[in-house]
Amino acid sequence: MIRFWRNKKKGQIAPFMIAVIVILLIALMVTVNLGKISLTKTDTANAADAGALAGASTMANGLNAIGDISDGMLADFIAAQAALAMCPTCWKAWVTYGAHVASQFALYAYAWKAARDTLKEAKKASLQLAFSNVGIDETKPRQGRETYEEWLKRKSNFEQWMEGDGYESGLYSWQDTQKYGQTASAGTNSVTVSSSPPSWSVIPLPGIIWFLGTIHKHHCIVCCCFCYCGPLPTLWGIAAVTGATEPIRLRVTRVEPDINLGLWGMRYRKAGESGITSTSGGHAYGGSVLPFGSDYDSELTEVN
Protein backbone atom coordinates (compact mmCIF):
# COMPACT_ATOMS: atom_id res chain seq x y z
CA MET A 1 0.00 0.00 0.00
CA ILE A 2 2.81 2.31 0.98
CA ARG A 3 4.64 1.31 -2.21
CA PHE A 4 1.60 2.22 -4.28
CA TRP A 5 1.57 5.75 -2.95
CA ARG A 6 5.29 6.08 -3.39
CA ASN A 7 5.11 4.97 -7.05
CA LYS A 8 2.38 7.49 -8.00
CA LYS A 9 3.58 10.59 -9.88
CA LYS A 10 2.64 13.89 -8.18
CA GLY A 11 0.64 16.82 -9.88
CA GLN A 12 -1.37 14.70 -12.33
CA ILE A 13 -4.71 15.95 -10.93
CA ALA A 14 -3.90 19.63 -11.57
CA PRO A 15 -4.82 19.74 -15.32
CA PHE A 16 -8.06 17.89 -14.59
CA MET A 17 -8.98 20.33 -11.80
CA ILE A 18 -8.19 23.32 -14.04
CA ALA A 19 -10.53 21.92 -16.70
CA VAL A 20 -13.26 21.34 -14.11
CA ILE A 21 -12.89 24.89 -12.73
CA VAL A 22 -13.11 26.36 -16.23
CA ILE A 23 -16.25 24.32 -16.97
CA LEU A 24 -17.78 25.40 -13.63
CA LEU A 25 -16.99 29.04 -14.38
CA ILE A 26 -18.64 28.77 -17.79
CA ALA A 27 -21.67 27.10 -16.19
CA LEU A 28 -21.80 29.88 -13.59
CA MET A 29 -21.66 32.58 -16.25
CA VAL A 30 -24.35 30.86 -18.30
CA THR A 31 -26.54 30.44 -15.22
CA VAL A 32 -26.15 34.08 -14.20
CA ASN A 33 -26.79 35.18 -17.75
CA LEU A 34 -29.88 33.00 -18.17
CA GLY A 35 -31.14 34.00 -14.73
CA LYS A 36 -30.79 37.66 -15.59
CA ILE A 37 -32.60 37.19 -18.91
CA SER A 38 -35.33 35.16 -17.21
CA LEU A 39 -35.80 37.81 -14.53
CA THR A 40 -36.05 40.54 -17.13
CA LYS A 41 -38.50 38.46 -19.16
CA THR A 42 -40.65 37.96 -16.05
CA ASP A 43 -40.56 41.69 -15.31
CA THR A 44 -41.61 42.69 -18.82
CA ALA A 45 -44.36 40.02 -18.86
CA ASN A 46 -45.66 41.27 -15.49
CA ALA A 47 -45.58 44.83 -16.75
CA ALA A 48 -47.45 43.96 -19.96
CA ASP A 49 -50.09 41.97 -18.05
CA ALA A 50 -50.56 44.65 -15.39
CA GLY A 51 -50.84 47.38 -18.02
CA ALA A 52 -53.28 45.41 -20.20
CA LEU A 53 -55.47 44.56 -17.21
CA ALA A 54 -55.46 48.17 -15.98
CA GLY A 55 -56.43 49.36 -19.46
CA ALA A 56 -59.18 46.74 -19.77
CA SER A 57 -60.49 47.58 -16.30
CA THR A 58 -60.62 51.29 -17.17
CA MET A 59 -62.48 50.46 -20.38
CA ALA A 60 -64.99 48.27 -18.49
CA ASN A 61 -65.60 51.08 -15.97
CA GLY A 62 -66.09 53.58 -18.79
CA LEU A 63 -68.56 51.30 -20.56
CA ASN A 64 -70.49 50.81 -17.31
CA ALA A 65 -70.66 54.60 -16.90
CA ILE A 66 -72.06 54.86 -20.45
CA GLY A 67 -74.54 52.11 -19.55
CA ASP A 68 -75.65 54.16 -16.53
CA ILE A 69 -76.23 57.18 -18.79
CA SER A 70 -78.29 54.92 -21.06
CA ASP A 71 -80.38 53.67 -18.10
CA GLY A 72 -81.04 57.27 -17.06
CA MET A 73 -82.06 58.22 -20.59
CA LEU A 74 -84.70 55.48 -20.66
CA ALA A 75 -86.07 56.53 -17.26
CA ASP A 76 -86.25 60.11 -18.58
CA PHE A 77 -88.06 58.94 -21.69
CA ILE A 78 -90.71 57.05 -19.67
CA ALA A 79 -91.25 60.11 -17.46
CA ALA A 80 -91.53 62.47 -20.44
CA GLN A 81 -93.92 60.09 -22.22
CA ALA A 82 -96.10 59.83 -19.12
CA ALA A 83 -96.09 63.64 -18.75
CA LEU A 84 -97.17 64.03 -22.38
CA ALA A 85 -99.81 61.34 -21.93
CA MET A 86 -101.46 63.52 -19.29
CA CYS A 87 -102.64 65.82 -22.08
CA PRO A 88 -100.92 69.06 -21.12
CA THR A 89 -101.68 72.21 -23.07
CA CYS A 90 -100.21 72.37 -26.53
CA TRP A 91 -97.63 74.96 -25.47
CA LYS A 92 -96.62 72.98 -22.41
CA ALA A 93 -96.44 69.75 -24.43
CA TRP A 94 -93.94 71.34 -26.81
CA VAL A 95 -91.88 72.65 -23.90
CA THR A 96 -91.88 69.22 -22.23
CA TYR A 97 -90.89 67.57 -25.49
CA GLY A 98 -88.17 70.15 -26.21
CA ALA A 99 -86.68 69.92 -22.72
CA HIS A 100 -86.75 66.12 -22.90
CA VAL A 101 -85.03 65.94 -26.29
CA ALA A 102 -82.50 68.62 -25.30
CA SER A 103 -81.43 66.68 -22.21
CA GLN A 104 -81.32 63.40 -24.18
CA PHE A 105 -79.09 65.06 -26.79
CA ALA A 106 -76.85 66.49 -24.06
CA LEU A 107 -76.59 63.09 -22.35
CA TYR A 108 -75.81 61.34 -25.62
CA ALA A 109 -73.11 63.90 -26.46
CA TYR A 110 -71.74 63.43 -22.95
CA ALA A 111 -71.62 59.63 -23.42
CA TRP A 112 -69.90 60.19 -26.76
CA LYS A 113 -67.20 62.28 -25.10
CA ALA A 114 -67.03 59.84 -22.16
CA ALA A 115 -66.20 57.04 -24.64
CA ARG A 116 -63.39 59.09 -26.14
CA ASP A 117 -62.05 60.06 -22.69
CA THR A 118 -62.27 56.46 -21.49
CA LEU A 119 -59.92 55.31 -24.24
CA LYS A 120 -57.45 58.07 -23.34
CA GLU A 121 -57.70 57.10 -19.66
CA ALA A 122 -57.28 53.41 -20.52
CA LYS A 123 -54.09 54.18 -22.43
CA LYS A 124 -52.80 56.32 -19.58
CA ALA A 125 -53.63 53.70 -16.91
CA SER A 126 -52.03 50.92 -18.94
CA LEU A 127 -48.79 52.88 -19.39
CA GLN A 128 -48.70 53.85 -15.72
CA LEU A 129 -49.19 50.28 -14.49
CA ALA A 130 -46.74 48.85 -17.03
CA PHE A 131 -43.95 51.20 -15.94
CA SER A 132 -44.74 50.62 -12.26
CA ASN A 133 -44.38 46.83 -12.70
CA VAL A 134 -41.44 46.57 -15.08
CA GLY A 135 -38.92 46.46 -12.23
CA ILE A 136 -36.84 49.53 -12.95
CA ASP A 137 -33.79 49.14 -10.70
CA GLU A 138 -32.16 52.50 -11.23
CA THR A 139 -29.64 53.27 -8.50
CA LYS A 140 -30.19 56.35 -6.33
CA PRO A 141 -26.70 57.60 -5.42
CA ARG A 142 -26.21 59.79 -2.38
CA GLN A 143 -25.80 63.45 -3.15
CA GLY A 144 -23.08 65.44 -1.39
CA ARG A 145 -23.27 65.11 2.39
CA GLU A 146 -26.78 63.75 2.33
CA THR A 147 -27.71 61.77 5.44
CA TYR A 148 -29.33 58.37 5.20
CA GLU A 149 -32.71 59.78 6.26
CA GLU A 150 -32.48 62.51 3.64
CA TRP A 151 -31.52 59.94 1.04
CA LEU A 152 -34.52 57.80 2.00
CA LYS A 153 -36.87 60.79 1.77
CA ARG A 154 -35.60 62.00 -1.58
CA LYS A 155 -37.50 60.60 -4.54
CA SER A 156 -35.57 58.79 -7.23
CA ASN A 157 -35.47 60.08 -10.79
CA PHE A 158 -37.94 57.39 -11.80
CA GLU A 159 -40.41 58.29 -9.03
CA GLN A 160 -40.23 61.95 -10.01
CA TRP A 161 -40.71 61.02 -13.65
CA MET A 162 -43.80 58.93 -12.81
CA GLU A 163 -45.30 61.69 -10.68
CA GLY A 164 -44.81 64.15 -13.52
CA ASP A 165 -46.84 61.86 -15.84
CA GLY A 166 -43.66 61.10 -17.78
CA TYR A 167 -45.01 57.58 -18.40
CA GLU A 168 -47.35 59.02 -21.01
CA SER A 169 -44.30 59.40 -23.30
CA GLY A 170 -43.89 55.60 -23.28
CA LEU A 171 -40.08 55.63 -22.83
CA TYR A 172 -37.86 55.71 -19.76
CA SER A 173 -34.09 55.35 -19.95
CA TRP A 174 -31.32 55.61 -17.39
CA GLN A 175 -27.58 55.15 -17.20
CA ASP A 176 -25.81 52.50 -15.15
CA THR A 177 -22.46 53.26 -13.60
CA GLN A 178 -19.73 52.28 -16.04
CA LYS A 179 -18.33 48.78 -15.44
CA TYR A 180 -15.26 46.94 -16.54
CA GLY A 181 -15.17 46.34 -20.31
CA GLN A 182 -18.08 48.70 -20.96
CA THR A 183 -18.24 51.90 -22.96
CA ALA A 184 -20.30 54.81 -21.57
CA SER A 185 -23.07 54.38 -24.13
CA ALA A 186 -23.28 50.66 -23.46
CA GLY A 187 -24.52 51.34 -19.91
CA THR A 188 -27.89 52.61 -21.09
CA ASN A 189 -31.03 50.89 -19.78
CA SER A 190 -34.38 51.60 -21.35
CA VAL A 191 -38.01 50.55 -21.03
CA THR A 192 -40.38 51.21 -23.90
CA VAL A 193 -44.12 50.68 -23.50
CA SER A 194 -46.60 51.07 -26.32
CA SER A 195 -50.32 50.87 -25.61
CA SER A 196 -52.87 50.45 -28.39
CA PRO A 197 -56.45 50.87 -27.22
CA PRO A 198 -59.25 49.91 -29.64
CA SER A 199 -61.43 52.51 -31.35
CA TRP A 200 -65.02 52.90 -30.21
CA SER A 201 -68.14 54.35 -31.79
CA VAL A 202 -71.22 55.14 -29.73
CA ILE A 203 -74.50 54.20 -31.45
CA PRO A 204 -77.70 55.99 -30.36
CA LEU A 205 -81.00 54.21 -29.71
CA PRO A 206 -83.65 56.24 -31.50
CA GLY A 207 -87.33 55.89 -30.65
CA ILE A 208 -90.58 57.79 -30.77
CA ILE A 209 -92.58 59.68 -28.19
CA TRP A 210 -96.30 60.34 -28.49
CA PHE A 211 -98.15 63.62 -28.30
CA LEU A 212 -101.63 62.64 -27.15
CA GLY A 213 -103.66 65.80 -27.12
CA THR A 214 -104.67 68.69 -24.93
CA ILE A 215 -107.10 68.86 -22.07
CA HIS A 216 -110.42 70.49 -22.71
CA LYS A 217 -113.20 70.26 -20.15
CA HIS A 218 -111.76 67.13 -18.58
CA HIS A 219 -111.27 65.34 -21.87
CA CYS A 220 -108.54 64.94 -24.37
CA ILE A 221 -109.77 66.54 -27.56
CA VAL A 222 -108.67 65.89 -31.09
CA CYS A 223 -105.95 68.44 -31.05
CA CYS A 224 -104.45 67.96 -34.47
CA CYS A 225 -106.17 71.13 -35.65
CA PHE A 226 -104.49 73.17 -32.90
CA CYS A 227 -101.40 71.25 -32.10
CA TYR A 228 -99.36 68.35 -33.37
CA CYS A 229 -100.78 64.93 -32.53
CA GLY A 230 -98.74 61.84 -33.17
CA PRO A 231 -95.24 60.42 -32.80
CA LEU A 232 -92.12 62.58 -32.63
CA PRO A 233 -88.50 61.44 -32.71
CA THR A 234 -86.47 61.10 -29.53
CA LEU A 235 -83.62 59.08 -28.05
CA TRP A 236 -84.37 56.15 -25.78
CA GLY A 237 -80.80 55.58 -24.75
CA ILE A 238 -77.59 54.19 -26.18
CA ALA A 239 -77.80 51.14 -28.41
CA ALA A 240 -74.18 50.00 -28.43
CA VAL A 241 -70.53 50.92 -28.37
CA THR A 242 -68.92 49.27 -31.38
CA GLY A 243 -65.48 47.86 -30.64
CA ALA A 244 -66.32 47.68 -26.92
CA THR A 245 -64.98 44.15 -26.56
CA GLU A 246 -61.86 44.67 -28.69
CA PRO A 247 -58.67 44.34 -26.61
CA ILE A 248 -56.23 46.98 -25.53
CA ARG A 249 -52.74 45.72 -26.47
CA LEU A 250 -49.53 46.37 -24.55
CA ARG A 251 -45.97 45.87 -25.75
CA VAL A 252 -43.20 46.23 -23.19
CA THR A 253 -39.53 46.17 -24.23
CA ARG A 254 -36.64 46.24 -21.76
CA VAL A 255 -33.12 46.92 -23.04
CA GLU A 256 -30.35 46.09 -20.59
CA PRO A 257 -26.78 47.43 -20.82
CA ASP A 258 -24.57 45.59 -23.26
CA ILE A 259 -22.15 44.26 -20.63
CA ASN A 260 -19.15 42.19 -21.73
CA LEU A 261 -18.84 39.44 -19.15
CA GLY A 262 -15.15 39.07 -20.01
CA LEU A 263 -15.43 35.48 -21.15
CA TRP A 264 -15.23 34.77 -24.86
CA GLY A 265 -17.23 37.91 -25.57
CA MET A 266 -20.26 36.66 -23.64
CA ARG A 267 -22.85 39.42 -23.24
CA TYR A 268 -26.34 39.83 -21.79
CA ARG A 269 -27.50 40.54 -25.28
CA LYS A 270 -25.87 40.43 -28.64
CA ALA A 271 -25.12 43.62 -30.55
CA GLY A 272 -28.13 44.68 -32.60
CA GLU A 273 -30.69 42.91 -30.42
CA SER A 274 -33.58 45.16 -29.40
CA GLY A 275 -34.00 43.85 -25.86
CA ILE A 276 -36.55 41.59 -24.24
CA THR A 277 -40.16 42.14 -25.29
CA SER A 278 -43.47 40.94 -23.85
CA THR A 279 -46.92 41.62 -25.22
CA SER A 280 -50.31 41.29 -23.58
CA GLY A 281 -53.92 42.17 -24.31
CA GLY A 282 -56.94 42.74 -22.08
CA HIS A 283 -60.55 43.42 -22.90
CA ALA A 284 -63.90 44.33 -21.42
CA TYR A 285 -66.56 41.65 -21.81
CA GLY A 286 -69.98 40.40 -20.83
CA GLY A 287 -71.90 43.65 -20.62
CA SER A 288 -74.18 45.91 -22.63
CA VAL A 289 -74.75 49.66 -22.69
CA LEU A 290 -78.43 49.18 -23.60
CA PRO A 291 -80.82 50.34 -20.87
CA PHE A 292 -81.23 47.52 -18.33
CA GLY A 293 -78.03 45.97 -19.79
CA SER A 294 -75.65 43.99 -17.58
CA ASP A 295 -72.29 45.35 -16.40
CA TYR A 296 -68.96 44.83 -18.13
CA ASP A 297 -66.03 43.01 -16.53
CA SER A 298 -62.40 42.85 -17.63
CA GLU A 299 -59.87 40.07 -18.22
CA LEU A 300 -56.53 39.30 -19.89
CA THR A 301 -56.88 37.66 -23.26
CA GLU A 302 -53.60 37.71 -25.10
CA VAL A 303 -50.53 36.84 -23.02
CA ASN A 304 -47.15 36.32 -24.69
Place this chain on the structure above:
Amino acid sequence: MFRKGLYFLWYSVSYKPLRKLPNVIAKAIFLFFVLIFIHSSAQAQNWDTIPLPNQTILLKEDEMVMDNQKIKTIHCRSNLPAQDIRNFYLRFLPGLGWNEDCPECNQQGNDNARLTFTRGDNKISIIIIPSPLGKKGENDVIIAMSKLKEEAQQGEEYQEPEGKDLSFIPRYPQSRRISSLEYNASQKAMLTYSSMDDVDKILDFYRQNMAEYDWNLADETNFQALPPELGEMQSQIKLRGSALIFKSPRGECIISVFEHPQEGENSRIIGIKYNEK
Protein backbone atom coordinates in the same frame (compact mmCIF):
# COMPACT_ATOMS: atom_id res chain seq x y z
CA MET B 1 -103.91 45.57 13.54
CA PHE B 2 -106.17 48.60 13.35
CA ARG B 3 -107.84 47.66 16.65
CA LYS B 4 -104.43 47.20 18.27
CA GLY B 5 -103.48 50.67 17.06
CA LEU B 6 -106.58 52.12 18.64
CA TYR B 7 -105.87 50.30 21.93
CA PHE B 8 -102.35 51.65 21.85
CA LEU B 9 -103.62 55.18 21.33
CA TRP B 10 -106.20 54.78 24.09
CA TYR B 11 -103.53 53.40 26.44
CA SER B 12 -101.16 56.26 25.60
CA VAL B 13 -103.81 58.91 26.34
CA SER B 14 -104.67 57.12 29.59
CA TYR B 15 -101.02 57.21 30.64
CA LYS B 16 -100.64 58.09 34.32
CA PRO B 17 -99.95 61.85 34.01
CA LEU B 18 -102.79 62.11 31.52
CA ARG B 19 -105.21 60.25 33.79
CA LYS B 20 -105.28 63.32 35.97
CA LEU B 21 -106.73 65.28 33.06
CA PRO B 22 -110.48 65.61 32.87
CA ASN B 23 -112.10 62.83 30.86
CA VAL B 24 -113.27 65.21 28.15
CA ILE B 25 -109.73 66.43 27.40
CA ALA B 26 -108.39 62.86 27.29
CA LYS B 27 -111.11 61.90 24.83
CA ALA B 28 -110.34 65.03 22.77
CA ILE B 29 -106.66 64.05 22.56
CA PHE B 30 -107.65 60.50 21.56
CA LEU B 31 -109.99 61.86 18.90
CA PHE B 32 -107.26 64.18 17.62
CA PHE B 33 -104.88 61.24 17.07
CA VAL B 34 -107.60 59.20 15.37
CA LEU B 35 -108.36 62.09 13.00
CA ILE B 36 -104.69 62.48 12.13
CA PHE B 37 -104.52 58.74 11.41
CA ILE B 38 -107.60 58.85 9.16
CA HIS B 39 -106.35 61.98 7.39
CA SER B 40 -102.91 60.49 6.63
CA SER B 41 -104.56 57.29 5.35
CA ALA B 42 -106.74 59.31 3.01
CA GLN B 43 -103.67 61.13 1.68
CA ALA B 44 -102.10 57.91 0.39
CA GLN B 45 -103.04 57.46 -3.25
CA ASN B 46 -104.69 54.14 -4.00
CA TRP B 47 -104.06 53.27 -7.59
CA ASP B 48 -106.33 50.93 -9.51
CA THR B 49 -104.84 47.66 -10.59
CA ILE B 50 -104.53 47.62 -14.35
CA PRO B 51 -104.52 44.17 -15.93
CA LEU B 52 -101.66 43.20 -18.22
CA PRO B 53 -102.23 41.04 -21.31
CA ASN B 54 -100.65 37.59 -21.61
CA GLN B 55 -97.02 37.36 -22.68
CA THR B 56 -96.38 40.76 -21.11
CA ILE B 57 -93.79 41.37 -18.42
CA LEU B 58 -93.64 44.30 -16.04
CA LEU B 59 -90.33 46.19 -16.34
CA LYS B 60 -90.82 49.10 -13.97
CA GLU B 61 -93.45 50.88 -11.91
CA ASP B 62 -92.94 54.43 -10.70
CA GLU B 63 -94.92 57.23 -9.09
CA MET B 64 -94.23 60.67 -10.51
CA VAL B 65 -95.32 64.06 -9.26
CA MET B 66 -96.10 66.56 -11.99
CA ASP B 67 -97.05 70.06 -10.80
CA ASN B 68 -98.04 68.55 -7.43
CA GLN B 69 -100.20 65.95 -9.14
CA LYS B 70 -99.36 62.27 -8.71
CA ILE B 71 -99.02 60.08 -11.79
CA LYS B 72 -98.43 56.35 -11.71
CA THR B 73 -96.41 54.92 -14.60
CA ILE B 74 -96.10 51.29 -15.62
CA HIS B 75 -93.57 50.19 -18.20
CA CYS B 76 -93.95 46.67 -19.62
CA ARG B 77 -92.83 44.64 -22.61
CA SER B 78 -95.06 42.33 -24.60
CA ASN B 79 -94.61 39.67 -27.27
CA LEU B 80 -98.12 40.43 -28.58
CA PRO B 81 -98.72 42.64 -31.63
CA ALA B 82 -99.86 46.24 -30.93
CA GLN B 83 -103.35 45.41 -32.30
CA ASP B 84 -103.82 42.54 -29.80
CA ILE B 85 -102.71 44.69 -26.85
CA ARG B 86 -105.06 47.47 -27.96
CA ASN B 87 -107.98 45.03 -28.32
CA PHE B 88 -107.22 43.57 -24.88
CA TYR B 89 -107.62 46.97 -23.20
CA LEU B 90 -110.65 47.94 -25.31
CA ARG B 91 -112.32 44.69 -24.17
CA PHE B 92 -111.27 44.62 -20.50
CA LEU B 93 -111.18 48.18 -19.24
CA PRO B 94 -114.90 49.03 -19.97
CA GLY B 95 -115.77 46.03 -17.77
CA LEU B 96 -113.90 47.74 -14.91
CA GLY B 97 -115.91 50.93 -15.39
CA TRP B 98 -113.45 52.76 -17.64
CA ASN B 99 -114.82 54.62 -20.65
CA GLU B 100 -112.85 55.05 -23.82
CA ASP B 101 -112.13 58.74 -24.07
CA CYS B 102 -112.29 60.34 -27.46
CA PRO B 103 -112.28 57.17 -29.64
CA GLU B 104 -111.40 59.27 -32.67
CA CYS B 105 -108.13 60.29 -30.89
CA ASN B 106 -107.17 56.71 -30.17
CA GLN B 107 -105.20 56.12 -33.29
CA GLN B 108 -103.93 52.76 -34.41
CA GLY B 109 -100.87 52.68 -36.61
CA ASN B 110 -99.32 49.63 -38.23
CA ASP B 111 -97.04 48.99 -35.29
CA ASN B 112 -98.20 51.36 -32.55
CA ALA B 113 -101.34 52.41 -30.76
CA ARG B 114 -102.53 54.78 -28.09
CA LEU B 115 -105.62 54.71 -25.92
CA THR B 116 -107.12 56.97 -23.29
CA PHE B 117 -109.78 55.97 -20.78
CA THR B 118 -111.56 57.96 -18.09
CA ARG B 119 -113.56 56.94 -15.04
CA GLY B 120 -114.92 59.87 -13.08
CA ASP B 121 -111.93 62.11 -12.47
CA ASN B 122 -109.42 59.35 -13.19
CA LYS B 123 -107.60 58.97 -16.45
CA ILE B 124 -105.46 56.24 -18.00
CA SER B 125 -103.30 56.66 -21.08
CA ILE B 126 -101.87 53.58 -22.73
CA ILE B 127 -99.15 53.91 -25.33
CA ILE B 128 -97.96 50.93 -27.35
CA ILE B 129 -94.78 51.34 -29.36
CA PRO B 130 -92.34 48.91 -31.00
CA SER B 131 -89.59 48.12 -28.52
CA PRO B 132 -86.17 49.26 -29.64
CA LEU B 133 -84.71 47.30 -26.73
CA GLY B 134 -86.39 43.92 -27.09
CA LYS B 135 -86.47 41.36 -29.87
CA LYS B 136 -88.10 42.06 -33.20
CA GLY B 137 -91.88 42.03 -32.88
CA GLU B 138 -91.86 42.95 -29.18
CA ASN B 139 -93.75 46.02 -28.05
CA ASP B 140 -93.27 48.35 -25.11
CA VAL B 141 -96.42 49.37 -23.26
CA ILE B 142 -96.37 52.55 -21.18
CA ILE B 143 -99.38 53.12 -18.94
CA ALA B 144 -99.86 56.45 -17.15
CA MET B 145 -102.62 56.94 -14.56
CA SER B 146 -103.67 60.14 -12.82
CA LYS B 147 -106.54 62.38 -11.82
CA LEU B 148 -107.86 64.69 -14.50
CA LYS B 149 -106.87 68.27 -14.01
CA GLU B 150 -107.91 71.13 -16.26
CA GLU B 151 -105.11 73.44 -17.21
CA ALA B 152 -105.22 77.05 -18.24
CA GLN B 153 -105.27 77.27 -22.01
CA GLN B 154 -102.94 79.46 -24.00
CA GLY B 155 -104.04 83.06 -24.02
CA GLU B 156 -105.60 82.88 -20.56
CA GLU B 157 -103.92 84.86 -17.80
CA TYR B 158 -100.74 83.04 -16.82
CA GLN B 159 -100.65 81.38 -13.45
CA GLU B 160 -97.53 79.58 -12.34
CA PRO B 161 -98.41 75.91 -11.87
CA GLU B 162 -98.25 74.21 -8.50
CA GLY B 163 -94.99 72.53 -7.71
CA LYS B 164 -91.66 73.74 -6.43
CA ASP B 165 -88.24 74.92 -7.54
CA LEU B 166 -85.13 73.03 -6.52
CA SER B 167 -83.50 74.90 -3.63
CA PHE B 168 -79.99 73.84 -4.69
CA ILE B 169 -80.24 75.06 -8.29
CA PRO B 170 -80.61 78.78 -8.98
CA ARG B 171 -83.69 79.98 -10.83
CA TYR B 172 -83.14 82.37 -13.73
CA PRO B 173 -84.45 85.85 -12.77
CA GLN B 174 -87.85 86.78 -14.18
CA SER B 175 -88.38 83.33 -15.63
CA ARG B 176 -91.81 81.66 -15.50
CA ARG B 177 -92.11 78.11 -14.31
CA ILE B 178 -93.96 75.96 -16.83
CA SER B 179 -93.80 72.54 -15.22
CA SER B 180 -92.12 70.54 -12.50
CA LEU B 181 -91.80 66.80 -12.61
CA GLU B 182 -90.33 64.44 -10.00
CA TYR B 183 -89.83 60.77 -10.78
CA ASN B 184 -87.80 57.66 -10.02
CA ALA B 185 -88.75 57.81 -6.32
CA SER B 186 -88.00 61.57 -6.35
CA GLN B 187 -84.37 60.91 -7.26
CA LYS B 188 -84.86 62.66 -10.58
CA ALA B 189 -86.54 65.92 -11.43
CA MET B 190 -87.27 67.88 -14.58
CA LEU B 191 -88.30 71.51 -14.39
CA THR B 192 -89.05 73.84 -17.26
CA TYR B 193 -89.09 77.62 -17.29
CA SER B 194 -89.57 80.21 -20.00
CA SER B 195 -87.80 83.51 -20.43
CA MET B 196 -87.67 86.24 -23.06
CA ASP B 197 -83.89 86.72 -22.67
CA ASP B 198 -81.28 85.49 -25.14
CA VAL B 199 -79.99 81.92 -24.97
CA ASP B 200 -76.40 83.11 -24.38
CA LYS B 201 -77.42 85.45 -21.56
CA ILE B 202 -79.27 82.65 -19.78
CA LEU B 203 -76.38 80.23 -20.27
CA ASP B 204 -73.94 82.82 -18.87
CA PHE B 205 -76.13 83.18 -15.79
CA TYR B 206 -75.84 79.46 -15.07
CA ARG B 207 -72.12 79.35 -15.90
CA GLN B 208 -71.52 82.10 -13.33
CA ASN B 209 -73.97 81.14 -10.59
CA MET B 210 -73.93 77.37 -10.36
CA ALA B 211 -70.52 77.36 -8.61
CA GLU B 212 -72.14 79.12 -5.62
CA TYR B 213 -74.30 76.02 -5.18
CA ASP B 214 -71.28 73.64 -5.40
CA TRP B 215 -71.90 72.65 -9.01
CA ASN B 216 -68.93 72.25 -11.36
CA LEU B 217 -69.28 72.53 -15.11
CA ALA B 218 -68.44 69.10 -16.59
CA ASP B 219 -69.50 69.45 -20.20
CA GLU B 220 -71.13 71.79 -22.67
CA THR B 221 -73.06 70.78 -25.78
CA ASN B 222 -74.18 73.03 -28.59
CA PHE B 223 -77.18 71.53 -30.37
CA GLN B 224 -75.81 72.80 -33.70
CA ALA B 225 -72.61 70.75 -33.19
CA LEU B 226 -73.95 67.36 -32.13
CA PRO B 227 -72.22 64.05 -32.96
CA PRO B 228 -72.93 63.14 -36.61
CA GLU B 229 -75.17 60.17 -35.68
CA LEU B 230 -77.78 62.63 -34.40
CA GLY B 231 -77.67 64.79 -37.53
CA GLU B 232 -80.84 63.34 -39.07
CA MET B 233 -82.85 63.63 -35.85
CA GLN B 234 -81.63 67.17 -35.24
CA SER B 235 -82.61 68.15 -38.80
CA GLN B 236 -86.21 67.06 -37.97
CA ILE B 237 -86.38 68.69 -34.55
CA LYS B 238 -84.27 71.79 -35.32
CA LEU B 239 -83.37 72.38 -31.68
CA ARG B 240 -81.48 75.68 -31.32
CA GLY B 241 -79.53 76.29 -28.14
CA SER B 242 -77.02 74.65 -25.82
CA ALA B 243 -76.86 72.44 -22.75
CA LEU B 244 -74.56 72.60 -19.74
CA ILE B 245 -73.84 69.53 -17.63
CA PHE B 246 -72.87 70.20 -14.02
CA LYS B 247 -71.62 67.72 -11.44
CA SER B 248 -71.45 67.88 -7.66
CA PRO B 249 -71.24 65.38 -4.80
CA ARG B 250 -75.03 65.65 -4.71
CA GLY B 251 -75.51 64.41 -8.28
CA GLU B 252 -75.77 65.62 -11.84
CA CYS B 253 -77.66 68.56 -13.33
CA ILE B 254 -78.32 69.30 -17.00
CA ILE B 255 -79.36 72.84 -17.89
CA SER B 256 -80.62 73.07 -21.45
CA VAL B 257 -81.55 76.43 -22.94
CA PHE B 258 -83.21 76.50 -26.35
CA GLU B 259 -85.66 78.36 -28.53
CA HIS B 260 -89.28 77.27 -28.01
CA PRO B 261 -89.69 74.34 -30.44
CA GLN B 262 -93.22 75.31 -31.51
CA GLU B 263 -93.37 77.40 -34.65
CA GLY B 264 -94.32 81.03 -34.14
CA GLU B 265 -93.22 81.08 -30.48
CA ASN B 266 -90.69 83.69 -29.49
CA SER B 267 -89.42 82.62 -26.09
CA ARG B 268 -86.51 80.69 -24.67
CA ILE B 269 -87.04 77.53 -22.67
CA ILE B 270 -84.86 76.55 -19.73
CA GLY B 271 -84.96 72.84 -18.97
CA ILE B 272 -83.41 71.75 -15.67
CA LYS B 273 -82.90 68.05 -15.21
CA TYR B 274 -81.54 66.80 -11.91
CA ASN B 275 -80.32 63.28 -11.11
CA GLU B 276 -79.54 62.50 -7.50
CA LYS B 277 -76.42 60.41 -6.99
